[in-house]
Amino acid sequence: MSTATLERIESIQALENLVESLRSRPRAGTVVSVCLGTGCTAGGAIEVYEAFKNAAEQLGMTDQVEIKGTGCHGFCEHGPLVVVLPEGIFYNGVTAEDAPEILEKTVKSGKLVERLLYGRKKEKIVHEHDLPFYKKQQRLALRLNGRIDPRSIEDYLREGGYLSLAKVLHEYTPERVIGEITRSGLRGRGGGGFPTGRKWHICRQEPGTPKYIICNGDEGDPGAFMDRSIMEANPHAVLEGMIIGAYAIGAQHGFMYVRAEYPLAVRTFQTAISQARDLGLLGEHILGSGLSFDITIERGAGAFVCGEETALIASIEGQRGSPRQKPPYPAQKGLWGRPTNINNVETWATVPLIIEKGPEWFSAIGTETSKGTKVFSLVGKVKNTGLVEVPMGMTLREVIFDIGGGLPKNREFKAVQTGGPSGGCLPAELLDLKVDFEALARAGSIMGSGGMIVMDDRTCMVDVARYFMSFLADESCGKCTPCREGLKQMLSILERICEGQGQERDLEKLQELCAAVRGGSLCGLGGTAPNPVLSTLKHFRHEYEEHIRDKRCRAGICKSLTSFRIDEDKCIACGRCMKACPVEAISGKDKQPEAIDQDKCIRCRACFDDCPVDAICVK
Amino acid sequence: MKVMIDGKPCSAEPGQTVLEVARSAGIDIPTLCHHGALAPFSACRVCLVAVERNGRRMLLPSCSLDVEDEMVVETTAEDVDAVRTMILRLLLARCPGVEKVRELAARYGVTQSGFPEGDDDCILCGLCVRLCSELVGVHALAFANRGVDCLVETPYGDPSEVCIGCGACAEVCPTGHIVVRESEGEREIVPFGTKHKLVACPECGRGYVTEKQLAFLEQKLGEKSEILGGCPVCKGRRRAEELQKVYESLSTPRRN
Numbered sequence: 001m002s003t004a005t006l007e008r009i010e011s012i013q014a015l016e017n018l019v020e021s022l023r024s025r026p027r028a029g030t031v032v033s034v035c036l037g038t039g040c041t042a043g044g045a046i047e048v049y050e051a052f053k054n055a056a057e058q059l060g061m062t063d064q065v066e067i068k069g070t071g072c073h074g075f076c077e078h079g080p081l082v083v084v085l086p087e088g089i090f091y092n093g094v095t096a097e098d099a100p101e102i103l104e105k106t107v108k109s110g111k112l113v114e115r116l117l118y119g120r121k122k123e124k125i126v127h128e129h130d131l132p133f134y135k136k137q138q139r140l141a142l143r144l145n146g147r148i149d150p151r152s153i154e155d156y157l158r159e160g161g162y163l164s165l166a167k168v169l170h171e172y173t174p175e176r177v178i179g180e181i182t183r184s185g186l187r188g189r190g191g192g193g194f195p196t197g198r199k200w201h202i203c204r205q206e207p208g209t210p211k212y213i214i215c216n217g218d219e220g221d222p223g224a225f226m227d228r229s230i231m232e233a234n235p236h237a238v239l240e241g242m243i244i245g246a247y248a249i250g251a252q253h254g255f256m257y258v259r260a261e262y263p264l265a266v267r268t269f270q271t272a273i274s275q276a277r278d279l280g281l282l283g284e285h286i287l288g289s290g291l292s293f294d295i296t297i298e299r300g301a302g303a304f305v306c307g308e309e310t311a312l313i314a315s316i317e318g319q320r321g322s323p324r325q326k327p328p329y330p331a332q333k334g335l336w337g338r339p340t341n342i343n344n345v346e347t348w349a350t351v352p353l354i355i356e357k358g359p360e361w362f363s364a365i366g367t368e369t370s371k372g373t374k375v376f377s378l379v380g381k382v383k384n385t386g387l388v389e390v391p392m393g394m395t396l397r398e399v400i401f402d403i404g405g406g407l408p409k410n411r412e413f414k415a416v417q418t419g420g421p422s423g424g425c426l427p428a429e430l431l432d433l434k435v436d437f438e439a440l441a442r443a444g445s446i447m448g449s450g451g452m453i454v455m456d457d458r459t460c461m462v463d464v465a466r467y468f469m470s471f472l473a474d475e476s477c478g479k480c481t482p483c484r485e486g487l488k489q490m491l492s493i494l495e496r497i498c499e500g501q502g503q504e505r506d507l508e509k510l511q512e513l514c515a516a517v518r519g520g521s522l523c524g525l526g527g528t529a530p531n532p533v534l535s536t537l538k539h540f541r542h543e544y545e546e547h548i549r550d551k552r553c554r555a556g557i558c559k560s561l562t563s564f565r566i567d568e569d570k571c572i573a574c575g576r577c578m579k580a581c582p583v584e585a586i587s588g589k590d591k592q593p594e595a596i597d598q599d600k601c602i603r604c605r606a607c608f609d610d611c612p613v614d615a616i617c618v619k
Numbered sequence: 620m621k622v623m624i625d626g627k628p629c630s631a632e633p634g635q636t637v638l639e640v641a642r643s644a645g646i647d648i649p650t651l652c653h654h655g656a657l658a659p660f661s662a663c664r665v666c667l668v669a670v671e672r673n674g675r676r677m678l679l680p681s682c683s684l685d686v687e688d689e690m691v692v693e694t695t696a697e698d699v700d701a702v703r704t705m706i707l708r709l710l711l712a713r714c715p716g717v718e719k720v721r722e723l724a725a726r727y728g729v730t731q732s733g734f735p736e737g738d739d740d741c742i743l744c745g746l747c748v749r750l751c752s753e754l755v756g757v758h759a760l761a762f763a764n765r766g767v768d769c770l771v772e773t774p775y776g777d778p779s780e781v782c783i784g785c786g787a788c789a790e791v792c793p794t795g796h797i798v799v800r801e802s803e804g805e806r807e808i809v810p811f812g813t814k815h816k817l818v819a820c821p822e823c824g825r826g827y828v829t830e831k832q833l834a835f836l837e838q839k840l841g842e843k844s845e846i847l848g849g850c851p852v853c854k855g856r857r858r859a860e861e862l863q864k865v866y867e868s869l870s871t872p873r874r875n
Contacts, residue, residue, distance in 0.1 A: 303765070320762055325661035325683045478743065478762070478769030479662045482702070485709035488767045489734050509733070516705030519678045519698060520664045 006154065008280040011288040012166040015157075022158045028066040030107050031085040033146055034094075037072030037232060038225075038264060040079035044095065048080050051099035059100065065107050068155075071233020071268075072225075073146040074387035075133050078118065083128055083146060090128040091116040133384045136403050138365065140373045141189075141349045142389045145233040150268050153275040156236040162281055164352035168244050169289040177248035178204060181351065184359035185371030190216055190307075190344030191422065191448045191524075193370075193437040199341060203249045203331040206339035211251040214335070214342040215242055216312060217258040217265065220304035221420030222471060224451040226375040227345035229387055231258065231265035234349065235272035239295065241351035243286065246293040249341050254293065257312055259300040269297055304475035308523050309334075309342045311477065322477040323523035344449070346375055366392035370436035380417075380453040381407050390435075397431040400454055411456040415539070419448025421468045422528030424535025425461060444535045446528065458608075460557035461540040462547050466494040468532040476525060483526030486517040490533065500560035502548030507537065556618040559603040563619040566593050570615035577607035577616060620688040625695065637681040637692055638666055648681050648694050649703075649723055651710075651793065652744035657753055659683035660745050664706055665723070669693040678702060700727075708732045714739050717794040741796040743769055747788035757781045757835075759813070760788060771796075773811045784808060784815030784829035801826065820850035827851065 009015045034049040052067040073081050078092035084106050091102065094116055105111045117124040118131055125131055139145070148155035156162070168177055182197025203211065215238060219227040230238065242254050256273075258266050273295055276282040284292045303321045305311045310324040313335050334340025350372065354362050363371045370392040376399065378388050383405035390399060396416055400406070407413055415425040418435075424445030426433065433439050437447050455464070473487040490513050493506050514530035521527045537544060546552045553561035566577075566586075575591025585600035586593045586607060596607075608616045622631050622640060629644040636659070641648050651663035661680040668681045670692055678699060681692070693699060707724040712732035714720050717740050724730065748760045748771055759782035763772040773779040784806050786799040800807045804826050806815045817826025818833050827850030828836075837844040846854075 305765075322762070325659070325680060327685075473766060476766040478764070478766045479745075481662070481664050481706050481709055481742075484743070484767055484769065485713055486705070489709065489712070492735065512701075512705060515698075516702045516709075520667060520702040520706060522661060522664070522680075 006279055008278065009287060010280065012170045015162060015166050015287060019157050019160065019163060022154055028062075028064055030065045032065055032067050032102070032107065033070045033073075033083045033085055034067065035071075035073045035079060035081040035083075035146060036069040037076070037079075037229060039072065039076035040081055043079045045080040047096040048082065048094050048099060051096035052082075052103070055100040055103050059103055059108075061103060061107065065103065068149050069151075070146045070148065071150045072229035072387065074142060074229065074389075075131070075384065076387070077383070077385040081146075082116075085147075088128040089126055090118055090131060092118050132405060133386065133388070133403055136394070136398060137389050138373050138391050139389045140353055141230060141237075141346050141375050142233075142387065143353070144237065145229060148234065150233050150235055151271050153236060153272070153279065156234070160356070161236055161352075162240055164355035165240050165243055165247075165281070166287060168247060168355055169287055169291060174204065174248045174250065177244060177355070180359045181248070181354060182359075184354045184362040185366070186347065186350060186354060186362065187370065187437065188344055189346035189350070189374065189449070191419070191446065193447060196343065196347055199331055199343070200245065200248050202329075203251075203339050203341040206332055208339075209250070209252060210338055211249055212335045212338055212340045213242055213245050213249060213251045213254045214309075214312065214316070214340060215254070215256045215345060215348050216307065216309065216342055217256060217262070217345050218300050218304075218307035218312060219259060219262075219345070219449065220307045220475075221422075221449055221451045223379045223453055224377050224420060224449050226377055226387060226450045228262050228265055230345050230349050230375070231262065232268050235265075235268050236276070237349040237352055238345055239269075239272055239276055239282070241348035242295065243281065243291075243293055244351050244355060245341065245343070245348065247291050249339075251341065252293060254295040255316055255335070256295055256297045257300065257306075257316065258297060259306075260302060261300075266297060266299060273297065303477070304471075305477045305523075305525050308525060310523070312342070313340065320477075322479045323525075325522060346450075367434065367436045367439075369438050374435070374447065374450055376450045376452045378404050378452050378454070381411065381456040381459070382454040383408055392436045393434045395432050395434055396426065399435070399452065400431070404454065407454065407456050411458065413454070414457050414459055415455045415461065415464075417445075417453040417455065417464065417532070418451065419446035419531075420451040421472050422446055422524065422531055423448045423451070424531045425455070425464065425539060426535070427539045444538055445531065458555050458557070460498075460553050460555040461536045461543045462494065462553075463498055463555075463557045465533045465536045466491070466498050469494055469529070472525065472529045476529075480520070480522040480526060482517045482520035483522070483529065486513050486521075487526070487529055489513055490517070490530075494533070497544065497547050498553075498558045498561070500547075500551050500558070502544075504548070506548060507541075507544055510537070552618075554618055556603075556605060556608055562603050563598055564596050564601065564603075564605075564608055564616050565619045566596060567615045567617050570613050572613055572615070574612065576610050576612065580606040580610040582606060620686065622686050622688075622690040622692060624692045631686040633686070635686050637668060637670075637684045637686055637690070640686055641681065641692075641694065646694060649726070650682060651719075651723070651742060652746060653682045654746055654750070654791065657746070657749045660749060663742070663744055665703060667699060667702055669696050669699050703727060704729055708734065710742060712736050714742055714794065716740060717742065719793045740794050741771060742794055743771070744793060745771075746791045746793065747771055747797055750787055750791050755783070755785060755787055757783055759783075760811070773813065778813040779811060782808060782811070782813045782815075783831040783835045784813065785832045785835075820853055822849050822853040825850055825852070 036045050049069050056062050080094045082091040082094045119125045178200045186196040187193045282294050298316050300306050306315045306321040308323045309330050311321045315321040330340040366372050373389050373391050375389045379385050388403050415427050417425045440447050469491045473491045476483050478484045518530045556562045573592040578586045583600050585597045588594040620631050624641050624646050629640050631640040648666050650666045652660045659682040661683045666681045667678045707729045710720050711724050712734035715736045751760050752758045759779040789797045789799045798809045800809050804817050815829035818828050820827050
């Protein structure tokens with residue numbers, strides 16, 4: 001989307017006038033918002049979008065309706081998503097063929113296309129804000145996801161974009177900006193939870209120039225996509241936050257570090273930065289002020305460890321992405337030895353909102369120590385998979401059951417893993433935990449960047465620990481002895497346990513290794529690597545013991561430790577198990593299974609998962 | 620300033636590290652990746668000590684820990700010792716055949732690793748890489764790959780084009796992973812496969828420096844490079860002969 005119609009904004013007044021004029025410009029009465037986030041795109045959303053555009057033209061409705069491609073709406077389980085605004089009529093699972101019907105029925109005639117509404121036949125829900133998934137959310141960082149076209153700076157301006165920057169340049173000293181961010185209680189959203197205002201203050205205090213700011217868009221936790229969604233859906237919020245930060249800290253240049261695996265986010269930022277430059281919101285004398293600041297995009301190269309700030313800095317410097325010993329911290333000595341402030345995507349995106357609404361408004365949300373909201377990626381064994389943003393202090397139960405809709409097939413909740421590979425697993429007893437930085441830490445996990453993986457009774461907790469250890473051992477940079485060698489040995493022990501070769505002393509060895517890796521590692525990757533093991537040992541030690549002593553995996557995951565049998569009392573003779581089995585290991589007649597041949601059985605769990613009455617059990 | 624190390628008050632200057640202060644005070648802290656002429660790397664983690672920071676007890680590497688006034692340091696304690704022991708066990712498992720590792724482990728009571736053993740002879744201390752970069756300045760070596768696959772290598776494992784064959788990497792290598800092999804006027808840096816022609820000493824005919832190293836030094840030393848004219852043994856002998864003449868002339872009484 002070009003900014004050919006928009007000229008360089010020379011002053012704060014000019015910006016305010018532009019926003020006003022964009023707002024008052026006559027526009028189509030209805031907007032059809034088509035989610036073009038990565039998830040929905042994988043489900044055919046681009047075809048849906050094209051179909052809408054074509055249909056609108058063919059039906060001669062282009063004056064009446066605007067077809068808008070928007071960023072991730074968050075309800076990824078049910079894409080492709082289409083929302084008809086301003087009413088907020090929510091359609092899910094939309095295909096290209098549905099487009100003309102939606103335009104004619106809903107946009108033209110105000111009628112609903114029932115089959116595309118969310119919910120069961122008799123319990124359809126019409127409006128987005130009434131969906132259980134969205135009802136309890138408080139979308140601040142995600143406020144404009146689904147409302148604006150991320151490729152249009154006009155859309156962002158129309159929503160009041162860059163007015164916080166204008167306010168800051170016009171009325172605030174850098175110290176006042178830092179004061180507001182500090183008073184808001186904003187803490188880093190990347191995992192560290194360090195008070196943002198304090199970090200900015202430390203960096204500002206360092207003498208000399210140049211100073212740098214960095215946006216950490218390396219988001220490496222498996223299953224986490226909070227930052228990706230913000231980058232893809234609302235890049236200008238991040239940019240605006242960074243420019244405000246640059247003013248506050250006294251930085252001359254900024255770096256947007258995006259992992260290479262996010263090409264859409266990279267492209268979105270390229271467009272956004274180019275547009276911002278065209279309008280004079282980046283570059284020399286921004287809005288006619290004394291602030292000159294620009295941003296360069298840097299791409300990662302496939303290393304999880306480069307999410308660690310000093311490794312990220314090394315990467316930008318063109319060095320090997322290995323962390324460096326802290327102290328000194330980047331705020332004092334960072335990029336090329338200069339004072340550098342690095343913050344996470346979600347943190348930066350929250351800054352303009354705090355400036356707009358004031359620190360008191362922000363600190364009124366959340367808990368005593370953790371203010372505001374947090375975006376979580378709610379994934380795993382949960383009905384409503386997607387991105388949720390909730391106030392700090394909401395309980396795990398509310399997030400997983402009220403927003404998430406509980407577990408599929410109503411299976412029993414077993415654990416929720418928070419904080420990615422650096423985090424821990426929390427059992428059912430802790431479902432009423434009020435999610436904030438301290439509560440999660442006290443429970444033996446961490447907030448991390450916001451990953452929340454729900455697990456049911458058919459998840460093996462030893463296998464979970466093994467999985468995370470495998471990931472971390474692969475991603476370890478190899479610089480320091482405890483992490484490089486320690487994770488290797490821990491993985492080896494966990495693999496042996498899962499393969500039925502567990503030994504009596506293994507748990508003791510694991511604990512010893514955990515202590516050394518945690519206490520001795522150079523960076524947070526190694527330092528937090530033991531967490532999944534420690535938390536599963538704490539809450540699910542019996543599973544480890546069963547694996548080692550009884551050679552049994554109660555969840556039916558570890559193949560060497562699993563045998564399936566048929567519970568004849570529960571069996572309803574539907575025959576599905578026999579049909580599902582790929583190796584014909586289940587014998588029987590007339591849909592009545594009689595036995596499972598253990599020699600033929602490959603432990604694929606097709607019967608186990610398919611049985612509607614849980615009549616297939618782990619021996 | 621004053622810092623307390625293991626209950627012993629030690630005087631320290633700003634800019635010193637805990638390791639420097641401890642060693643000056645005769646307190647032994649083991650190191651593997653430390654070298655006085657190189658910037659601290661803090662990778663081996665054997666030099667970890669316990670300090671209190673912001674009310675929290677932390678284990679930090681003493682090689683890169685700047686002293687602060689009134690700092691209280693413990694080089695030995697239950698947690699410090701446990702971590703150190705485990706690190707030595709892990710190194711022993713990685714490099715059971717390396718004498719330096721066995722010696723250091725034995726000093727702290729570790730004779731068995733307790734883990735499945737490999738047979739590596741590089742402890743990834745990085746001394747070779749850092750020395751070649753920071754001191755020599757030719758950057759012939761670097762770390763390649765990640766995690767347990769990490770190793771010290773020349774680009775793509777090919778013989779280096781920038782290596783000058785000075786052998787400093789072999790000199791500083793604590794395990795013998797890097798060695799200099801010489802035969803028939805040629806020096807090889809093992810295991811990188813880089814080979815260099817040696818320049819013969821005009822006096823004794825022994826190959827004493829590589830062509831590239833000679834050129835490198837001549838460029839660095841400029842007019843002072845005349846000292847490169849012969850091998851150190853012959854130079855030493857010549858100098859000794861000159862000195863002998865000087866002593867002899869001094870012991871002869873002066874004629875008026």
